[in-house]
Amino acid sequence: MSLIVQKYGGTSMGSPERIREVARRVQRFVKEGHRLVVVVSAMSGETNRLLGLAKELNPEGDPRELDVIASTGEQVSIGLLCIALHALGMKARSYTGFQVPIRTDAAYSKARILAIEEANIRRDLDAGHVVVVAGFQGIDEAGNITTLGRGGSDTTGVALAAALKADECQIYTDVDGVYTTDPRIVPEARRLDTVTFEEMLELASLGSKVLQIRSVEFAGKYQVKLRVLSSFTDVNSTDMGTLITFEEEENMEQAIISGIAFNRDEAKITVLGVPDRPGIAYAILGPVADANIDVDMIIQNASTEGMTDFSFTVHRNEFKRAMRILEGVKGEIKAKGVVGDDRIAKVSLVGIGMRTHAGIASQMFGCLAREGINIQMISTSEIKTSVVVDEKYMELAVRVLHKEFALDKAPDEEKMRP
Amino acid sequence: MSLIVQKYGGTSMGSPERIREVARRVQRFVKEGHRLVVVVSAMSGETNRLLGLAKELNPEGDPRELDVIASTGEQVSIGLLCIALHALGMKARSYTGFQVPIRTDAAYSKARILAIEEANIRRDLDAGHVVVVAGFQGIDEAGNITTLGRGGSDTTGVALAAALKADECQIYTDVDGVYTTDPRIVPEARRLDTVTFEEMLELASLGSKVLQIRSVEFAGKYQVKLRVLSSFTDVNSTDMGTLITFEEEENMEQAIISGIAFNRDEAKITVLGVPDRPGIAYAILGPVADANIDVDMIIQNASTEGMTDFSFTVHRNEFKRAMRILEGVKGEIKAKGVVGDDRIAKVSLVGIGMRTHAGIASQMFGCLAREGINIQMISTSEIKTSVVVDEKYMELAVRVLHKEFALDKAPDEEKMRP
Numbered sequence: 001m002s003l004i005v006q007k008y009g010g011t012s013m014g015s016p017e018r019i020r021e022v023a024r025r026v027q028r029f030v031k032e033g034h035r036l037v038v039v040v041s042a043m044s045g046e047t048n049r050l051l052g053l054a055k056e057l058n059p060e061g062d063p064r065e066l067d068v069i070a071s072t073g074e075q076v077s078i079g080l081l082c083i084a085l086h087a088l089g090m091k092a093r094s095y096t097g098f099q100v101p102i103r104t105d106a107a108y109s110k111a112r113i114l115a116i117e118e119a120n121i122r123r124d125l126d127a128g129h130v131v132v133v134a135g136f137q138g139i140d141e142a143g144n145i146t147t148l149g150r151g152g153s154d155t156t157g158v159a160l161a162a163a164l165k166a167d168e169c170q171i172y173t174d175v176d177g178v179y180t181t182d183p184r185i186v187p188e189a190r191r192l193d194t195v196t197f198e199e200m201l202e203l204a205s206l207g208s209k210v211l212q213i214r215s216v217e218f219a220g221k222y223q224v225k226l227r228v229l230s231s232f233t234d235v236n237s238t239d240m241g242t243l244i245t246f247e248e249e250e251n252m253e254q255a256i257i258s259g260i261a262f263n264r265d266e267a268k269i270t271v272l273g274v275p276d277r278p279g280i281a282y283a284i285l286g287p288v289a290d291a292n293i294d295v296d297m298i299i300q301n302a303s304t305e306g307m308t309d310f311s312f313t314v315h316r317n318e319f320k321r322a323m324r325i326l327e328g329v330k331g332e333i334k335a336k337g338v339v340g341d342d343r344i345a346k347v348s349l350v351g352i353g354m355r356t357h358a359g360i361a362s363q364m365f366g367c368l369a370r371e372g373i374n375i376q377m378i379s380t381s382e383i384k385t386s387v388v389v390d391e392k393y394m395e396l397a398v399r400v401l402h403k404e405f406a407l408d409k410a411p412d413e414e415k416m417r418p
Numbered sequence: 419m420s421l422i423v424q425k426y427g428g429t430s431m432g433s434p435e436r437i438r439e440v441a442r443r444v445q446r447f448v449k450e451g452h453r454l455v456v457v458v459s460a461m462s463g464e465t466n467r468l469l470g471l472a473k474e475l476n477p478e479g480d481p482r483e484l485d486v487i488a489s490t491g492e493q494v495s496i497g498l499l500c501i502a503l504h505a506l507g508m509k510a511r512s513y514t515g516f517q518v519p520i521r522t523d524a525a526y527s528k529a530r531i532l533a534i535e536e537a538n539i540r541r542d543l544d545a546g547h548v549v550v551v552a553g554f555q556g557i558d559e560a561g562n563i564t565t566l567g568r569g570g571s572d573t574t575g576v577a578l579a580a581a582l583k584a585d586e587c588q589i590y591t592d593v594d595g596v597y598t599t600d601p602r603i604v605p606e607a608r609r610l611d612t613v614t615f616e617e618m619l620e621l622a623s624l625g626s627k628v629l630q631i632r633s634v635e636f637a638g639k640y641q642v643k644l645r646v647l648s649s650f651t652d653v654n655s656t657d658m659g660t661l662i663t664f665e666e667e668e669n670m671e672q673a674i675i676s677g678i679a680f681n682r683d684e685a686k687i688t689v690l691g692v693p694d695r696p697g698i699a700y701a702i703l704g705p706v707a708d709a710n711i712d713v714d715m716i717i718q719n720a721s722t723e724g725m726t727d728f729s730f731t732v733h734r735n736e737f738k739r740a741m742r743i744l745e746g747v748k749g750e751i752k753a754k755g756v757v758g759d760d761r762i763a764k765v766s767l768v769g770i771g772m773r774t775h776a777g778i779a780s781q782m783f784g785c786l787a788r789e790g791i792n793i794q795m796i797s798t799s800e801i802k803t804s805v806v807v808d809e810k811y812m813e814l815a816v817r818v819l820h821k822e823f824a825l826d827k828a829p830d831e832e833k834m835r836p
Contacts, residue, residue, distance in 0.1 A: 016474035050494060054501050056434035061501040068512050069497035072490035076468060079487035083472050083479040094486050098516060099561055143517055143538075 002167035003125070004029060005037045007135065007157030010044035011174040012231035013077050016084075023084035024235045025172075026130055030090065035125050037164065039135045039157040040081055042073025063108035067137075067147045070109075071097065074134035074153070081132050092130040095121065097137035097145065102156065104138035104146045107292055111138055111146035112214075113155065116163040133160060154215035162222035169224050171211060176230035177242030178203060180407040181260040185395050188408035192242050192258065199258045200226075200244045202350040202384045211244075219244065256353035256360065257405045261384075262398050264345040264391045266296060267319035268377065270311040271326060273336030276303035283333045284310055287325050293318045297346070297379045297386065307336075311377060313388070316342050344376065345394035348386035349401065361385045367404040373397055420585035421453045421543070425553065425575030428462035429592040430649035431495050434502075441502035442653045443590075444548055448508065453543050455582065457553045457575040458499055460491025481526035485555075485565045488527075489515065492552035492571070499550050510548040513539065515555035515563065520574065522556035522564045525710060529556055529564035530632075531573065534581035551578060572633035580640035587637065587644050588659075589629060594648035595660030596621060598825035599678040603813050606826035610660050610676060617676045618644075618662045620768040620802045629662075637662065674771030674778065675823045679802075680816050682763040682809045684714060685737035686795065688729040689744060691754030694721035701751045702728055705743050711736045715764070715797045715804065725754075729795060731806070734760050762794065763812035766804035767819065779803045785822040791815055 006029070008022050022040075029036055050069050054061045078094035085092035097104075100120060104111035121131050135153025138146050148155050154171055161169035176191065178200065183189040195203070197220045201213065211228065219226040229241035274280055285295060298312045314322045319342045326338045354360050364385055368375060373396065377388035389397055402408065424447070426440050440458075447454055468487050472479045496512035503510035515522075518538060522529035539549050553571025556564050566573050572589055579587035594609065596618065601607040613621070615638040619631065629646065637644040647659035692698055703713060716730045732740045737760045744756045772778050782803055786793060791814065795806035807815055820826065 016471060019475060053434060053494070053498055057437060057498060057502045058505040062504050065497040065500040065504075065512055068500075068514070069494050072493045075490045075493075076471070076487050079483040080471055080475060082483040082486075084475045086480050086483075087476040094483055096486070096563070099563075145514070145517075 001033050001035060003035045003037070003164060005039065005157050005161040005164065005166045005169045006172060007039040007153055007170070008041065008172045008231055009153065009174065010041040010046070012172050013040050013042070013081070014044040016080070018231075019077075019080050019084050020087075021235065022081060022172075022231065023088055023090075025231065026085060027088050027090060028235055030130065037121060037125070037131045037133060037160055037166070038081065039133045039153055039160060040074060040077040041135050041153040042070075042077055046073040046076070064144060067108045068145050070147050071134070071137040071145050074136050078132045078134045085130055085132070090130060091128050092132055093124050095131060095133045097134055098139040098143075100133060102133075102138035102159070104140055104148070106140040106142070106144065106146065108144075109147055110149040110292065110294075111140070113138060113148070113159045113218075116159055118163050121160075121164065148214070149212075152212060152214070154212040155218060158215040158218040158222075158224050158226065161224045162218060167225065168227060169219065170227050170229055171215075172229050172231035174230065174232060175228070176233065176239060177228050178244075179259065181262070181398055181402055185262075185398050186260075186402045186408075188402065190408055190410065194243050194245045195258060196245055196352050198383055199350050199352055202348065202381075203259050203261050216244070220246075256357050257349055257351035257407060259350050259407065260398050260401050260405075261348045261350055262345060262394055264394060265316050266313040266344060266346055266388075267316045267322075267340060267342035268297075268311055268313045268344050268388060269319070269322055269326065269338065269340040270309055271330075271333070271335045271338050272309050273307045274310055274333055276306050276308040280308075280333065281310065283329070284326070285312065287329050288314070288322055291321065291325055293322050293325075297377060297388070299377055299379065313344075313346070313377075343391050344388050345391040345397075346386055346388050347394060347397045347401065348384050349405070350384045352383050354383050354385070363404065364401060367400055368397060371396060371400050419451050419453060421455070421582060422447060423455045423457065423575050423579040423582065423584045423587045424590060425457040425571055425588070426459065426590045426649055427571065427592070428459040428464070430590050431458050431460070431499070432462040434498070436649075437495075437498050437502050438505075439653065440499060440590075440649065441506055441508075443649065444503060445506050445508060446653055448548065455539060455543070455549045455551060455578055455584070456499065457551045457571055457578060458492060458495040459553050459571040460488075460495055464491040464494070482562060485526045486563050488565050489552070489555040489563050492554050496550045496552045503548055503550070508548060509546050510550055511542050513549060513551045515552055516557040516561075518551060520551075520556035520577070522558055522566070524558040524560070524562065524564065526562075527565055528567040528710065528712075529558070531556060531566070531577045531636075534577055536581050539578075539582065566632070567630075570630060570632070572630040573636055576633040576636040576640075576642050576644065579642045580636060585643065587642050589633075589644065589646050590649035591646060592648065592650060593646070594651065594657060595646050596662075597677065599680070599816055599820055603680075603816050604678075604820045604826075606820065608826055608828065612661045612663050613676055614663055614770050616801050617768050617770055620766065620799075621677050621679045634662070638664075674775050675767055675769035675825065677768050677825065678816050678819050678823075679766045679768055680763060680812055682812060683734050684731040684762060684764055684806075685734045685740075685758060685760035686715075686729055686731045686762050686806060687737070687740055687744065687756065687758040688727055689748075689751070689753045689756050690727050691725045692728055693752055694724050694726040698726075698751065699728065701747070702744070703730070705747050706730075706732070706740055709739065709743055711740050711743075715795060715806070717795055717797065731762075731764070731795075761809050762806050763809040763815075764804055764806050765812060765815045765819065766802050767823070768802045770801050772801050772803070781822065782819065785818055786815060789814060789818050 082092040082094045103115045135156040179189040226244040296313045373393045375387045500510040521533045553574040597607040644662040714731045791811045
């Protein structure tokens with residue numbers, strides 16, 4: 001008898017009929033002899049509806065109160081799923097974040113899980129209950145309600161799987177696995193049976209949006225077996241989606257490029273003409289980090305005459321706040337100016353094989369040049385190469401790169417996979 | 419500097435614009451030098467929407483999970499009001515039931531408050547915050563979320579006022595006070611400047627719906643000064659609504675009849691032909707009470723040949739469940755049968771003066787007889803006389819009684835009131 005954590009997203013929980021489907025799927029696994037902990041998101045659209053009400057009152061509402069409001073969406077979902085499970089004759093009990101409890105730090109709207117106390121859940125599992133837990137939320141040391149940020153229900157699922165030492169964490173979503181890129185943009189996009197954690201991390205963080213980045217980090221850290229499946233297949237379907245593997249364990253032959261990620265959630269900010277001296281990066285990014293704004297790409301150009309330009313990207317929602325902060329410290333750091341652009345997109349090639357194959361980056365730049373797409377920023381890591389382009393070129397860039405690297409065709413190695 | 423607890427109902431919190439109005443009213447009182455604790459209900463329609471979703475999944479959902487779902491409405495309201503207060507430059511912090519905490523028993527959907535821990539609220543008040551508390555909810559000993567039942571936000575308000583020893587508890591609603599009866603049914607209905615607790619208790623419990631019954635009991639028990647006001651008057655209005663007084667303190671002249679209450683929320687159940695023996699009432703009502711069904715009127719007719727009929731009323735929502743319970747115990751108690759009717763209405767004359775004035779009941783029955791309205795059950799107490807009639811006669815009965823007892827005219831004594 002194995003212990004499975006399943007997580008269902010907002011679309012899977014989008015209506016009473018969809019919730020009934022989720023209940024039937026849970027029932028199937030219980031009948032097969034598994035013990036289940038189910039993590040759910042708010043019904044699709046609900047979080048936006050709630051935050052929209054808050055925005056009507058104040059465009060920049062207090063983060064503590066926004067978390068109080070937003071966390072209700074998942075609370076409704078856990079109650080509804082339990083009622084649907086009871087209607088099938090099953091035993092089920094719901095848990096909010098504070099009831100588990102899921103302890104987090106106090107960073108409202110982007111809290112991190114510090115600890116999960118599992119005693120309550122274990123007691124209910126032992127008593128034969130399906131345990132239904134509200135995703136996306138927790139409680140800080142002072143008893144304040146916190147949320148983990150958008151997509152945080154995935155993190156809740158993985159963290160619970162780690163805490164409970166579950167055999168598998170299944171993330172049900174509206175896609176049936178991880179693709180080489182978004183099929184809505186490239187119809188030839190191909191589903192991967194397996195993908196490594198590192199590739200997944202890049203694909204998720206860069207906009208594939210299948211899994212929330214923190215959940216993948218968590219899964220890697222705690223060695224949680226993670227699987228992405230569709231909640232829109234037949235309840236009895238044996239399709240097993242995409243398994244996220246530990247490269248070290250699987251040791252399989254690998255395609256050079258696994259996929260292409262992209263997003264237009266970012267904005268770039270450039271601090272012009274700062275003195276090129278030790279500590280300047282900290283002087284610029286310190287105040288941004290103190291304001292709890294995450295920075296993604298960071299680029300510093302070579303200096304000329306002791307001056308340099310410093311660029312970085314932040315989430316588009318934080319763009320104005322970050323610009324205000326930099327305007328505030330501009331004098332202090334002796335910068336000539338601060339400019340920003342929130343009409344950009346990031347496109348990234350991702351592949352574990354890049355480590356051992358040279359020339360991938362230049363092949364990428366050549367392909368974009370042939371299409372007349374100007375590259376504004378470049379950033380590379382061991383397994384990815386990212387470029388920032390004008391957002392109007394994003395879809396074109398993804399399509400031509402998908403073709404350039406033949407991602408629509410299964411590599412020979414694919415046949416060797418299980 | 420006085421401490422005021424204000425409670426705003428669902429209509430007062432019905433939209434972002436209405437919430438802004440509430441914030442402005444709170445601000446006015448703070449500017450006048452008061453310290454404020456504000457209790458809020460869910461936005462109007464929200465609780466029904468949430469419970470409607472649950473009903474789609476199962477018409478009789480598990481009470482624990484229904485409370486998990488229903489309590490989110492107030493949680494959204496506290497966050498929104500805080501954000502509206504912040505937008506006015508005020509300091510405000512929200513509290514859910516578990517955060518106060520408001521400790522209740524474990525009777526889901528109709529929990530009773532056992533204790534309120536005030537330390538957290540006091541600390542925030544001392545720090546200059548307006549404290550905004552979710553009405554209608556609490557937490558039981560095991561950490562489960564409970565709700566106090568419909569209208570329970572009034573109870574939260576009064577209980578907080580009692581715990582904090584507030585100077586006054588102001589209940590804001592969509593009416594501007596307590597009337598002799600519902601003005602929608604009798605346009606001549608008159609607002610009372612003051613009403614005694616006992617009268618209020620009867621008027622509220624019998625369907626005047628201005629205040630929830632338990633809140634009035636609470637206020638009486640803890641001597642909380644309670645005032646009903648409209649949230650639809652101008653923010654700076656000096657209209658002070660209706661003050662609910664302790665008869666003992668005020669010692670004022672009083673009209674014989676204060677008002678007419680009515681409701682059609684009840685159903686009557688009659689157990690036919692039971693042996694008239696000691697313990698029979700307990701044998702009938704014990705199982706009903708065990709199922710947490712509240713019984714209102716109870717009437718036992720004089721016995722003939724050692725047999726008697728036993729009638730009582732329950733809330734219409736509990737009618738089917740109560741009927742099922744009685745069908746189950748019918749054999750055990752040797753009853754000839756059980757019959758019920760959920761198309762009834764209760765109409766009650768209420769007045770502290772009844773204690774010292776004879777003949778009120780017979781004047782009431784005579785008035786109804788002249789209109790051809792048949793009386794099905796009668797129940798009396800010191801300050802009220804209630805009759806059960808076919809629900810189709812309810813409005814007619816209220817109108818003719820209002821006229822019969824000249825409630826549209828202020829009594830002479832009214833002039834002596836402050």
